[in-house]
Amino acid sequence: MNYILSKSEMESAFVAISSDFQVYGAVERDGDVIFDRVAGFDQVSEERSRYAPKEFLMKRNENVLILNVESKKAVFGIKSCDLKGFYLMDKQIFGKDPFYTQKREKTLFANFVCSEPCSGGFCSSFGGPVLDQYDLQILREGEKFHVMVSEKYDRYFREFKKETGTFYVDFSNRFNSKLEPLPVEGIEKRIKWNSELWKEYASACISCGACNFECPTCYCFDLYDDGNERKKEWDSCILSGFTSSSAGNIRKGLDERLRQRFYHKFVYFKKSKDTYLCTGCNRCVEDCPVGIDIKEVITYDYNGE
Amino acid sequence: MSKMTEETPDVYTIEMDSKNEGRAGQFYMLSVPGVGEAPISVASGFGRNLIFTIRDVGSVTSKLKNLQFVGIRGPYGTGWPWKEYDEVIGVAGGIGIPPIRSLLEEMMDSGRQQDLEVMYGARTPSDLVYKTDFGDWTKSLNFQITVDTANAEWNGNVGFVPALLRKAHLSRMAAVFVIGPPLMMINTVKEALKLGYREDRIFISLERRMECGIGVCGHCNIGEHYVCESGPIINYSRVRNDKELFL
Numbered sequence A: 001m002n003y004i005l006s007k008s009e010m011e012s013a014f015v016a017i018s019s020d021f022q023v024y025g026a027v028e029r030d031g032d033v034i035f036d037r038v039a040g041f042d043q044v045s046e047e048r049s050r051y052a053p054k055e056f057l058m059k060r061n062e063n064v065l066i067l068n069v070e071s072k073k074a075v076f077g078i079k080s081c082d083l084k085g086f087y088l089m090d091k092q093i094f095g096k097d098p099f100y101t102q103k104r105e106k107t108l109f110a111n112f113v114c115s116e117p118c119s120g121g122f123c124s125s126f127g128g129p130v131l132d133q134y135d136l137q138i139l140r141e142g143e144k145f146h147v148m149v150s151e152k153y154d155r156y157f158r159e160f161k162k163e164t165g166t167f168y169v170d171f172s173n174r175f176n177s178k179l180e181p182l183p184v185e186g187i188e189k190r191i192k193w194n195s196e197l198w199k200e201y202a203s204a205c206i207s208c209g210a211c212n213f214e215c216p217t218c219y220c221f222d223l224y225d226d227g228n229e230r231k232k233e234w235d236s237c238i239l240s241g242f243t244s245s246s247a248g249n250i251r252k253g254l255d256e257r258l259r260q261r262f263y264h265k266f267v268y269f270k271k272s273k274d275t276y277l278c279t280g281c282n283r284c285v286e287d288c289p290v291g292i293d294i295k296e297v298i299t300y301d302y303n304g305e
Numbered sequence B: 001m002s003k004m005t006e007e008t009p010d011v012y013t014i015e016m017d018s019k020n021e022g023r024a025g026q027f028y029m030l031s032v033p034g035v036g037e038a039p040i041s042v043a044s045g046f047g048r049n050l051i052f053t054i055r056d057v058g059s060v061t062s063k064l065k066n067l068q069f070v071g072i073r074g075p076y077g078t079g080w081p082w083k084e085y086d087e088v089i090g091v092a093g094g095i096g097i098p099p100i101r102s103l104l105e106e107m108m109d110s111g112r113q114q115d116l117e118v119m120y121g122a123r124t125p126s127d128l129v130y131k132t133d134f135g136d137w138t139k140s141l142n143f144q145i146t147v148d149t150a151n152a153e154w155n156g157n158v159g160f161v162p163a164l165l166r167k168a169h170l171s172r173m174a175a176v177f178v179i180g181p182p183l184m185m186i187n188t189v190k191e192a193l194k195l196g197y198r199e200d201r202i203f204i205s206l207e208r209r210m211e212c213g214i215g216v217c218g219h220c221n222i223g224e225h226y227v228c229e230s231g232p233i234i235n236y237s238r239v240r241n242d243k244e245l246f247l
Helices: A007-018 A080-093 A098-106 A151-156 A167-178 A196-204 A210-214 A254-273 A294-299 B094-109 B131-140 B161-167 B182-195
Strands: A002-006 A022-029 A032-037 A061-063 A073-079 A107-112 A136-141 A144-149 A221-226 A229-234 B003-008 B011-019 B027-032 B036-041 B049-055 B071-076 B088-093 B116-122 B142-147 B175-179 B202-205 B233-235
Touching: A002 A007, A007 A022, A007 A073, A007 A144, A007 A151, A032 A073, A073 A080, A080 A098, A080 A107, A080 A254, A098 A107, A144 A151, A144 A167, A196 A254, A221 B036, A254 A294, B027 B049, B036 B049, B036 B094, B049 B094, B088 B094, B088 B161, B088 B182, B094 B116, B094 B131, B094 B175, B116 B161, B131 B142, B142 B161, B161 B182, B175 B182, B182 B202
Parallel strands: A022 A073, A073 A107, A107 A136, B088 B116, B088 B175, B116 B142, B175 B202
Antiparallel strands: A002 A144, A022 A032, A061 A229, A136 A144, A221 A229, B003 B011, B011 B049, B027 B036, B027 B071, B202 B233
16 A cells, blocks of 8 residues: 655654664764664665675575574565565575574565666666665655555555555656666566686686675575584575585686676576566675776677687 | 494595484585584485485584584485486496495485496595495495506506496486586596587586575675575586586
8 A cells, every 4th residue: 555644654664663673764874874783764864785685685694403493583674676676585585594584584674766777786777776676665855755555564654645546656757757767677588608708707806705795685594513602694596616526516617707707697597486686776886996887788799709 | 323434535434323314415514513514415215314425624524523423403404316317327437436335225215326427536446435436336226436546456447437327227317416626527528528418418516615505695605696506416518607617
C-alpha cells in the first residue's frame, strides 16, 4: 500500500516501529555516513553511507558454531541500490545460510529513494531507485513523504493517508530518463571469454578485494577454524587462494579471477537466477585503487576486438 | 571413529560408529577442531557404517587419521543416479574409487550387483586401495583393475583406465559413472563416446574447493553451477561446454 505522510506523521510511524525494533539509521560521524542507533526520524541522513550496510545481515566475521538469537532491527536510510543487493543475494542464499536468513527475516529496511541520480551511479540500468521489492520505501518531496509499504509492515501505516495515482511510476520514469541506462540487456551473450579486457584489468589490479567488499551483492565467504571458533568471513574471488584446492587451482591467473567476477555478475547469475548480480551503485568503481570500471565491462565493444 | 586402515603410504580409510545417511557419490564435511574442514566423499553404502578414504594432502586430511572423534556434517551434493538405469559401469581412477565403492555396496545391498561393472585404475600396484575387498567384488561382479606402471609381482592389466572400458560386457545403453583425475575423466568420456555409450548417460564427478557445502560460500562454481549443489555428480551433457570444467 502507498501512503503520503507529513514530517510529524513520519515521526509517529518511526516511534511505533521503535517500540518493536532496535532502530538504526544513516548518520554522519566524523565526516563519514555510517549506520548507528537513532532516536528520531529527523536524525536519519539522506546521504549515502560510506559503505553498503552489508554487515546488518552478513558480519565481516562471525562464529558459525553458535547461532545466536538475533534481535529485531529496523534500518532507516539505506539507499535503494544497497537494499537491492539483499534482494539479489536472497535468490542464492536465503533459506540456506541460517545466519543470513535469521537476520534477513528480523530486519526491516526503510530504503530512501534518491531524488536525483548520483555521480557515477548507473542504477537506471537495473531498473532505477524505485524498487519493486521493499519493506518501507521512502521518497521525500519537500515536507511530504511518499511511502510504499509492504504488507508485512502495513500495520504501522494504516492510520495515515493513502496515496493513489501514479506518483511513483511517474517519478521512476522521470528519474530513469535523466540517467540514461547502459545497454546491459544481452551482456551475457556479448561478453567474451577471451577478451583482452581481462588481461588489461589484470595488469593494473593489485588484488585488494575492495570491489568485493564494497559490493552490496557480493555474498561469498571463507570458512575457517580459529581457536575454538569456526568463522565465516567475507571472501573475495579476486584473491588467488579463492579456488585453490588439493586438486589444483582452476583460476591461477588474475585475469581469470577478474573475468570470474564479471561473469558471475552478468552471465552465471543471469543464467541461474534470471537477473544480473549488480545494482549500479558504482561502489566498486569508486573504491578501486586502479580505476577498473564495471561500466566498461557492460559497454565494451567485444565484437570489435 | 572405530577403525583406521592404512591403504597406501599417503591414503588411509577411517570407519565411524555412525551410519551413512548419504547416497553413493555424496560427500560429508569432516573437521578437526581448531584446524578446519574438508569435503570427503562417502565410501560406504547408504545405511552402513560411515567409511571415508582420505589422501593425506592438507592440514585437515593429515590429522583426521588419529582422532577419537571427528567433526562431521552432511551429506551434501548429488549422488550417482544408479536407480534410474538398468545397467551401470563405474569407472574410477586413483583416489576416485571411494564413491564407486559406495555405489558397489548400495547396488549389492539392493541385489543388483549383476547390473554393475567396475573398472578401476591406479598408477602402480602399491597405489591400489581396498585390496582386501577385491576378492569379494571379483566374485560378485565384473570387476577389472589396471595399473599405469606394473612392478615385478603384478600380473594383471597394465595401461590406462579408459582402455578397460573395452572389457565391459553390459550393453551400450548402460550409464557410465566416471570419477578420477581430470585427464582420466576426459579420456574415459572420450573412450565411452567412441565405443557408443550415450552422452546423456555419462555422469562425471566434479572437483572444486568447497567450504560450505550448501551453495552459499561461492568457491566451487563451474559456470552457473555450484558443485556442492548441482554436483559433485553431474550429467556430462549438462556441463560439457563449460570452460572451467576440468582442473
